[in-house]
Amino acid sequence: MIVGIDLGTTNSLIAVWRHGEPVLIPNAIGHVLTPSAVSLDEKGDIIVGLAARERLSTHPARTAAVFKRYMGTNRELHLGKKEFRPEELSALVLRSLKADAEALLGEPVTEAVITVPAYFNDLQRKATKAAGTLAGLEVKRLLTEPTAAALAYGIGLNADEQYLMVIDLGGGTFDVSLLHCFEGVMEVRATAGDTWLGGEDFVDVIVHDFMAHMGEAAGLPPVSLLAPIHGVLRRQAEMVKRRLSEADEAELSLAYQGKDLTWTLSRDRFEMLSESVLARIRLPIERALRDARIKPEILSQVILAGGATRMPMLRRLIGRLFRRMPLQHINPDEVVARGAAVAAGLIGRSAGLEEIIMTDVAPFTMGINVSDRQPDGSRLTGVYMPIIERNTIIPASRVKPVFNVEDNQTAISLQVYQGEALMVKDNILLGKMSVRCPPAPEGKVQIDVRFTYDTSGLLEVEATVLNTGVTERLLIEGNPGSLSREEIEARLQNLTKLKLHPRDDAENAALMARGQRLYEQRLGHARSVIGDALTGFISALEAQAPERIRTTREHLRQVLEAHDDEPFI
Ligand code: ADP
Numbered sequence: 328m329i330v331g332i333d334l335g336t337t338n339s340l341i342a343v344w345r346h347g348e349p350v351l352i353p354n355a356i357g358h359v360l361t362p363s364a365v366s367l368d369e370k371g372d373i374i375v376g377l378a379a380r381e382r383l384s385t386h387p388a389r390t391a392a393v394f395k396r397y398m399g400t401n402r403e404l405h406l407g408k409k410e411f412r413p414e415e416l417s418a419l420v421l422r423s424l425k426a427d428a429e430a431l432l433g434e435p436v437t438e439a440v441i442t443v444p445a446y447f448n449d450l451q452r453k454a455t456k457a458a459g460t461l462a463g464l465e466v467k468r469l470l471t472e473p474t475a476a477a478l479a480y481g482i483g484l485n486a487d488e489q490y491l492m493v494i495d496l497g498g499g500t501f502d503v504s505l506l507h508c509f510e511g512v513m514e515v516r517a518t519a520g521d522t523w524l525g526g527e528d529f530v531d532v533i534v535h536d537f538m539a540h541m542g543e544a545a546g547l548p549p550v551s552l553l554a555p556i557h558g559v560l561r562r563q564a565e566m567v568k569r570r571l572s573e574a575d576e577a578e579l580s581l582a583y584q585g586k587d588l589t590w591t592l593s594r595d596r597f598e599m600l601s602e603s604v605l606a607r608i609r610l611p612i613e614r615a616l617r618d619a620r621i622k623p624e625i626l627s628q629v630i631l632a633g634g635a636t637r638m639p640m641l642r643r644l645i646g647r648l649f650r651r652m653p654l655q656h657i658n659p660d661e662v663v664a665r666g667a668a669v670a671a672g673l674i675g676r677s678a679g680l681e682e683i684i685m686t687d688v689a690p691f692t693m694g695i696n697v698s699d700r701q702p703d704g705s706r707l708t709g710v711y712m713p714i715i716e717r718n719t720i721i722p723a724s725r726v727k728p729v730f731n732v733e734d735n736q737t738a739i740s741l742q743v744y745q746g747e748a749l750m751v752k753d754n755i756l757l758g759k760m761s762v763r764c765p766p767a768p769e770g771k772v773q774i775d776v777r778f779t780y781d782t783s784g785l786l787e788v789e790a791t792v793l794n795t796g797v798t799e800r801l802l803i804e805g806n807p808g809s810l811s812r813e814e815i816e817a818r819l820q821n822l823t824k825l826k827l828h829p830r831d832d833a834e835n836a837a838l839m840a841r842g843q844r845l846y847e848q849r850l851g852h853a854r855s856v857i858g859d860a861l862t863g864f865i866s867a868l869e870a871q872a873p874e875r876i877r878t879t880r881e882h883l884r885q886v887l888e889a890h891d892d893e894p895f896i
């Protein structure tokens with residue numbers, strides 16, 4: 328069974344193809360959205376998802392989120408005393424999703440299609456693939472998120488030629504992709520976006536307005552101080568934002584120093600205050616159209632993805648820009664995962680996938696550094712020689728020759744780059760290799776450099792010295808952003824030692840995490856009621872008394888519902 332996974336910055340989902348349609352798999356607490364957050368508990372077990380997100384405020388030093396931003400870099404994040412690379416944290420999320428799928432399907436899950444943003448470069452894609460390996464998943468294919476969104480709508484599954492735009496506004500990233508589908512090829516013609524724009528910016532708008540109207544007068548510390556009260560305020564603002572997607576007004580209430588601050592925000596005002604954020608959404612859309620030289624009228628569809636596109640003001644803006652209503656009947660936060668399941672289903676049935684989505688295109692040009700002989704005999708070094716060009720239909724394999732530039736040169740150093748610029752220094756260095764050279768006069772040693780781009784957009788490099796017939800392969804290694812095969816093996820051993828918090832305890836863990844967060848946030852009477860309910864529950868758990876666990880859990884749940892006006896999401 329191959330699963331489809333949307334490994335998101337804010338939320339991740341897992342889905343399978345069943346009875347002719349994509350089916351989303353709920354996690355241990357029954358939600359299909361699993362927050363991409365990881366926390367280390369006091370026993371050293373790993374907690375993933377909602378409980379981990381709750382622990383962001385109560386145990387910030389043991390919890391990590393938004394690590395997708397660091398994929399393909401060397402940055403390590405701390406959970407307590409342990410350090411994790413971003414692909415390891417992603418692997419823990421994947422492992423948790425895999426366990427959810429196995430619990431539902433009743434069989435081991437070992438293969439997956441994982442989605443990546445269209446703009447992800449080779450390093451970021453390799454890191455995503457490594458995360459899969461670290462989670463015990465063979466990644467059959469990396470699929471770009473906009474392609475997945477299109478597949479979820481059944482687009483690209485027939486030969487009709489069309490252009491479409493996918494607009495994806497997640498928690499903290501905004502991606503616009505222009506797709507061209509023709510004869511079974513799905514080509515990402517242009518991408519644009521803003522990696523620091525998302526649903527969170529709309530929460531900021533609400534927080535600032537509340538501060539200006541109520542907070543400052545009530546003596547709340549300034550937002551930049553990150554006082555605990557701002558954690559509470561942000562969560563309240565998040566709920567207001569979501570309610571305003573449905574209702575004309577929403578109430579925010581915040582208890583602070585014995586005062587109950589209640590404030591109402593109307594949708595009209597929220598939309599007025601959000602104008603500058605909305606303006607930032609316009610620009611990338613216009614740029615993508617311009618880059619691809621496409622007029623909005625030519626687009627056959629506009630597809631919305633990402634939870635933040637649920638906001639009516641966003642839908643109206645898109646409607647105005649394109650003079651049509653976008654496709655939105657599939658839940659925008661589920662559409663990428665559903666598309667991943669469509670792809671997984673196609674691969675599983677080998678249903679003509681070769682003709683359909685196996686033919687994606689290379690999103691970037693890949694090439695090597697060469698030196699260029701000038702008319703006066705001098706050499707200009709650091710010039711880029713493209714080998715596989717952007718928009719080549721993949722899988723693809725291309726060869727280009729390079730020659731020794733000095734008599735009796737003993738080695739030729741090849742540097743592999745990704746990018747479009749003339750000089751290699753302006754492109755992204757992916758790796759280096761040194762190829763041994765037999766003694767010969769300048770220009771008499773020929774090395775054929777072969778680049779192979781597989782269907783996931785991953786690159787392999789081979790260099791063959793024609794004079795000797797020796798072939799060397801480049802392991803993209805020594806690059807700070809990616810792990811070698813051996814390193815992955817070693818890290819796999821370490822990760823396997825870490826235990827995921829038991830699935831059947833997930834609900835208790837989430838309830839405890841929420842209870843602890845509320846206990847830390849509230850004061851006075853509310854705090855002591857929450858504290859009593861929590862200690863009752865903890866002591867029942869310690870006594871391992873099933874009946875008491877059941878009743879104290881129910882009591883705790885009721886207390887939390889009464890003191891936390893957020894739905895448990
Ligand atoms: P990502 O792709 O970053 O993992 P998602 O697609 O899950 O993220 O989107 C998460 C964002 O969607 C959050 O900022 C959340 O507040 C926002 N969101 C979810 N539901 C709604 C809603 N009903 N109204 C407004 N925003 C929403």
Ligand code: MG
Binds near residue numbers: 335336495497633663
């Ligand atoms: Mg997403």
